Amino acid sequence: MEYSDETLLPVWRANLLVLTQEVGAATRLARMMTFSESYLKLMLTGQRDFSEEFVRGVEAVTGLPAGWMDALHDIHDVPDNARAAIDNEAPQARFRGTAHPVRKKVVLRPPEPIFGQTAPKKYDDETKDAEAHRKQAYLRKVRDLAAQEVRRFERHLTHPPVDIGALRTKVEDVMGVVDLDENVHADLAGRLEQIEKHRHMLIRHVEKLHELLAGLGEND
Structure with missing residues (x-):
């Protein structure tokens, strides 16, 4: 089943995921849009367009600028007023529309050729x-979703749940108060260095992976 806005659908879905990252945000946004939470979650997981x-x-x-949903964003791009509207479940407007996609207009086939005439090739070319357009749209859909996951992983690497500097300091504190064998001391120091080195690597x-993904399908 195809719809007139299928090419932007992966971007919209990725931005919906960004808006609902916080715990309970999906439930609050669903109520703000007067939709059931289960239906919104089907949209978020790709089971409903x-x-x-x-x-x-x-x-x-939510108070987002017009057109904001048409370009990929991450959590840091969400305006404060929109974040506050979702956090406080305070809708800035009332939505009375529908979520159902709009079907594409039907393209009628040309009339059948008269007996003995060669059928026109234009229809085959259009098909x-x-x-090709469907394949390109699908490529961009899966590419953008993959790129979104790569970016999420990159944020976890650059902002890990444990501060690497604090970890190093605590381990070095232990090394300073324990009479360590020279080999054990070197092993501990080396592993701290390798953790930091491999994290940067x-x-x-991950940055290169995102760069490669972003270029796929753009020159076809």
């Missing part, structure tokens, strides 16, 4: 173009 009307409603209800690999 949704329309541009719904996306514009999200922008209006091939439509198929992993961050570089």
